[in-house]
Amino acid sequence: MSNIAQVIVNIPARSIDKPFSYLIPEQLPAIDIGWRVLVPFGSRKVEGFVISLEDEPTDGLKSILAVLDDYPWFNDNMLKTAEWLSRYYLCSPAEAMRLFVPGLSGIKSTKAYQAAHAIDCEQASILLAAKPAEYRTVLSYILDHGPVSQADLAKLPGSIETILKFLLQHKLIIHTDTVLKRGKASTIRLINLTVSKESAAQAEQALPPSKSAQRRLLHALIQTGELSPTELRNLHISADTVRKLTSQGLVASREVQIFRNSYNTIIHKVDEITLTTAQQQALQQIGPVLKAGIHKSFLIHGVTGSGKTQVYIKAVAEARGLNRQAIVLVPEIALTSQIVARFQAAFGQDVVVMHSKLSVGERHDAWRRLHSGQAGIVIGARSALFAPVDNLGVIILDEEHEFTYKQEDSPRYHARQVALFRARIAGAAVILGSATPSVETYHQALSGEHTLITMDKRVDNVPLPPVTVVDMREELLKGRRSVISPALTEMLAEALFRKEQAVILLNRRGYSTFVLCRECGHVLKCRHCDIALVYHTPGHSLRCHYCQERHTVPDTCPECGSRYIRYFGAGTQKVEEALNALFPTAKIIRMDQDTTTKKMAHDKILAAFAAGTYDILLGTQMVAKGHDIPNVTAVGIISADTALNLPDFRAAERTFALLTQAAGRAGRGNKAGRVVMQTYNPDHYAIVNGGMHNYQGFYENEIIFRRQLNYPPYSNLIKITVQAGDEIQVHRNANQLAAELSPVSANAATTVIGPFPASVAKVKDIFRVNILIKTKDMAEVTGHLANLNIACRKDVIIDIDPINVL
Numbered sequence: 182m183s184n185i186a187q188v189i190v191n192i193p194a195r196s197i198d199k200p201f202s203y204l205i206p207e208q209l210p211a212i213d214i215g216w217r218v219l220v221p222f223g224s225r226k227v228e229g230f231v232i233s234l235e236d237e238p239t240d241g242l243k244s245i246l247a248v249l250d251d252y253p254w255f256n257d258n259m260l261k262t263a264e265w266l267s268r269y270y271l272c273s274p275a276e277a278m279r280l281f282v283p284g285l286s287g288i289k290s291t292k293a294y295q296a297a298h299a300i301d302c303e304q305a306s307i308l309l310a311a312k313p314a315e316y317r318t319v320l321s322y323i324l325d326h327g328p329v330s331q332a333d334l335a336k337l338p339g340s341i342e343t344i345l346k347f348l349l350q351h352k353l354i355i356h357t358d359t360v361l362k363r364g365k366a367s368t369i370r371l372i373n374l375t376v377s378k379e380s381a382a383q384a385e386q387a388l389p390p391s392k393s394a395q396r397r398l399l400h401a402l403i404q405t406g407e408l409s410p411t412e413l414r415n416l417h418i419s420a421d422t423v424r425k426l427t428s429q430g431l432v433a434s435r436e437v438q439i440f441r442n443s444y445n446t447i448i449h450k451v452d453e454i455t456l457t458t459a460q461q462q463a464l465q466q467i468g469p470v471l472k473a474g475i476h477k478s479f480l481i482h483g484v485t486g487s488g489k490t491q492v493y494i495k496a497v498a499e500a501r502g503l504n505r506q507a508i509v510l511v512p513e514i515a516l517t518s519q520i521v522a523r524f525q526a527a528f529g530q531d532v533v534v535m536h537s538k539l540s541v542g543e544r545h546d547a548w549r550r551l552h553s554g555q556a557g558i559v560i561g562a563r564s565a566l567f568a569p570v571d572n573l574g575v576i577i578l579d580e581e582h583e584f585t586y587k588q589e590d591s592p593r594y595h596a597r598q599v600a601l602f603r604a605r606i607a608g609a610a611v612i613l614g615s616a617t618p619s620v621e622t623y624h625q626a627l628s629g630e631h632t633l634i635t636m637d638k639r640v641d642n643v644p645l646p647p648v649t650v651v652d653m654r655e656e657l658l659k660g661r662r663s664v665i666s667p668a669l670t671e672m673l674a675e676a677l678f679r680k681e682q683a684v685i686l687l688n689r690r691g692y693s694t695f696v697l698c699r700e701c702g703h704v705l706k707c708r709h710c711d712i713a714l715v716y717h718t719p720g721h722s723l724r725c726h727y728c729q730e731r732h733t734v735p736d737t738c739p740e741c742g743s744r745y746i747r748y749f750g751a752g753t754q755k756v757e758e759a760l761n762a763l764f765p766t767a768k769i770i771r772m773d774q775d776t777t778t779k780k781m782a783h784d785k786i787l788a789a790f791a792a793g794t795y796d797i798l799l800g801t802q803m804v805a806k807g808h809d810i811p812n813v814t815a816v817g818i819i820s821a822d823t824a825l826n827l828p829d830f831r832a833a834e835r836t837f838a839l840l841t842q843a844a845g846r847a848g849r850g851n852k853a854g855r856v857v858m859q860t861y862n863p864d865h866y867a868i869v870n871g872g873m874h875n876y877q878g879f880y881e882n883e884i885i886f887r888r889q890l891n892y893p894p895y896s897n898l899i900k901i902t903v904q905a906g907d908e909i910q911v912h913r914n915a916n917q918l919a920a921e922l923s924p925v926s927a928n929a930a931t932t933v934i935g936p937f938p939a940s941v942a943k944v945k946d947i948f949r950v951n952i953l954i955k956t957k958d959m960a961e962v963t964g965h966l967a968n969l970n971i972a973c974r975k976d977v978i979i980d981i982d983p984i985n986v987l
């Protein structure tokens with residue numbers, strides 16, 4: 182029998198990349214692959230994941246201390262996904278496996294103090310005789326109470342820190358860990374009858390009138406069968422009353438798990454709708470794959486408002502009918518409460534919503550409901566991908582082109598990639614959906630990796646809104662300097678007149694309100710980060726968007742002393758002022774970083790706008806996404822092209838997607854929509870095709886550029902960032918690393934570019950230099966990087982398939 186477990190300890194340090202062996206103690210026979218356990222590690226107790234068993238007897242092994250659950254946490258599918266993730270993204274096994282644990286760790290350990298093993302009381306009293314009385318109080322408290330936390334000791338008099346230091350130094354006490362399991366199930370006790378209702382009624386009759394509480398309890402139980410603590414409280418029945426009846430053998434209690442659920446959305450009942458032909462055709466392709474239980478992936482390319490969500494719902498219903506589970510991923514849960522509500526309306530309690538505001542305990546409850554089969558559908562942002570579903574039928578990625586599917590911290594995984602892998606080994610289907618698919622995905626679909634399903638009409642043949650492109654250079658030539666062109670003004674005026682609503686998008690990426698000296702051209706930058714400071718009207722202050730440091734606006738230029746300092750760029754605040762001047766009675770709500778962090782969350786703003794409380798929704802990227810509000814008939818896009826000039830090969834893709842998605846918010850109901858797009862680059866293919874909702878047109882231009890420059894999908898990219906606090910050092914380290922990479926570039930399929938300073942070359946006083954690898958032979962390069970062992974270097978970040986190459 183195997184009695185040795187190979188355990189991955191849940192410590193995110195990248196240098197720990199191997200499992201450790203532990204003895205399985207006889208009293209814990211259930212331990213098997215996939216279990217979470219508690220193990221000693223150095224002086225600590227840590228969480229561990231069992232990945233294999235052995236029976237090679239080895240001397241001096243430590244034993245597993247405890248199991249954390251009463252079932253294996255990882256199923257085979259989860260283990261394989263974690264293993265692949267760690268290999269592909271070059272992260273440690275622990276970094277990959279902890280993605281499957283809510284809150285990244287299943288235990289909470291706190292520092293505690295306990296008496297040293299061989300404490301010599303006589304010597305101790307001599308030692309402490311010269312010290313104030315508090316020293317003796319603290320020591321005897323620790324002696325009496327066993328392991329105590331610092332928080333417990335804080336109640337005692339005296340300066341605890343100093344006293345503890347002294348006691349530790351003289352080895353009277355030692356450090357220890359107290360470990361608590363996180364996410365313990367919450368339970369309540371339900372009270373019920375142990376005798377028949379007739380006997381209970383007789384017992385009630387037999388009680389004297391003075392025992393009214395006992396009579397009330399019996400009476401209520403005869404009627405309802407079972408009572409919760411809240412119901413008992415409402416009936417004014419005390420624990421004592423329950424105890425008395427329990428001792429008479431009339432009632433008993435049982436413990437049941439309760440699930441915390443803070444995501445209270447009102448569930449709207451929907452009428453069964455008739456599917457459109459396009460929706461039916463999509464499902465005719467997906468259905469058989471679900472039934473066959475084979476892996477296959479689909480790309481639904483459906484224009485905005487074509488009814489993709491309804492296809493997702495039907496596909497999930499189909500999977501549930503086959504008793505298989507579904508994972509539904511959305512880019513950002515706060516912006517997608519509409520799709521969440523639609524799933525809840527369709528599936529009720531079968532849906533678990535993973536929201537970033539859930540506590541760790543609530544996450545555990547959600548996981549437990551899925552694991553136990555009480556729920557079969559999980560909907561959430563990318564982390565929902567790691568849900569413990571045993572019988573996976575389908576994974577859906579809505580708005581698959583969104584960059585939020587890429588995690589920007591280690592492990593830097595892309596949810597689409599992980600979804601495809603997990604579904605492949607589970608024999609499950611994947612449905613990718615978007616009106617503006619990523620160039621990579623569309624290319625894969627054209628080459629047969631995904632089945633392409635096209636939905637090119639809106640539901641009920643509602644027309645896509647016509648787009649007027651306004652050339653802002655001509656406006657300027659005509660002497661019009663306002664951020665809001667006459668065409669946009671006119672469209673807004675008409676919409677407001679008809680009591681319809683408008684959305685205004687300010688595409689501000691790479692372009693915000695910065696402060697510039699008109700004499701010498703100096704731009705005010707952050708001292709710690711190599712980036713322009715952003716001007717904020719409230720408080721008349723400057724802020725760094727990387728380190729959040731605030732500065733006051735100087736009266737004179739720090740470079741040349743000139744007093745001519747000007748604010749450039751159109752921030753949302755500036756546009757709001759302009760709109761207020763044009764439409765003084767219109768109610769405007771702003772949604773950007775400033776407003777969403779302070780006043781209202783995204784979903785509240787969207788809900789208020791959808792309810793008609795405001796006439797105009799103004800904001801950055803986030804106003805363009807996902808919402809379906811029938812009364813929105815006008816969409817204005819200010820400076821459509823600001824991101825086009827960024828030195829990022831995806832600049833055109835980002836711009837096109839944003840414009841098309843924004844335009845797609847207009848005219849979704851039975852009222853016709855219109856769009857005005859202001860730009861300085863009316864001839865760019867991203868703008869031209871964005872103005873025509875023409876994805877194919879955009880793709881055909883873009884793919885030529887990608888092929889010429891050998892960018893994805895024609896290659897894979899790997900970005901290596903070297904960091905150091907010293908500018909000379911960082912370049913030296915990067916050059917050295919580039920030299921080590923020379924065998925990589927010997928392969929004709931691979932090019933190494935750089936080192937070159939990152940576009941923001943310094944963040945929080947740390948300098949950053951990038952090396953970019955372009956390759957057609959990913960396996961060879963990652964194999965090489967793994968051999969070089971750079972993945973575990975603290976000063977190096979490896980980003981596989983980076984979204985941000987700057």
Ligand SMILES: Nc1ncnc2c1ncn2[C@@H]1O[C@H](COP(=O)(O)OP(=O)(O)OP(=O)(O)O)[C@@H](O)[C@H]1O
Nearest residue numbers: 454455456457485486487488489490491640807809
């Ligand atoms: N078969 C149908 N019959 C009637 N109305 C439908 C049908 N399918 C969807 N709808 C409605 O059409 C509207 C658009 O659908 P949905 O939001 O699913 O589109 P979408 O393709 O997801 O759009 P986007 O990509 O722009 O978010 C919604 O209001 C939805 O309720």
Ligand SMILES: [Zn+2]
Nearest residue numbers: 698701738741
């Ligand atoms: Zn100056």
Ligand SMILES: [Zn+2]
Nearest residue numbers: 707710725728
């Ligand atoms: Zn800064």
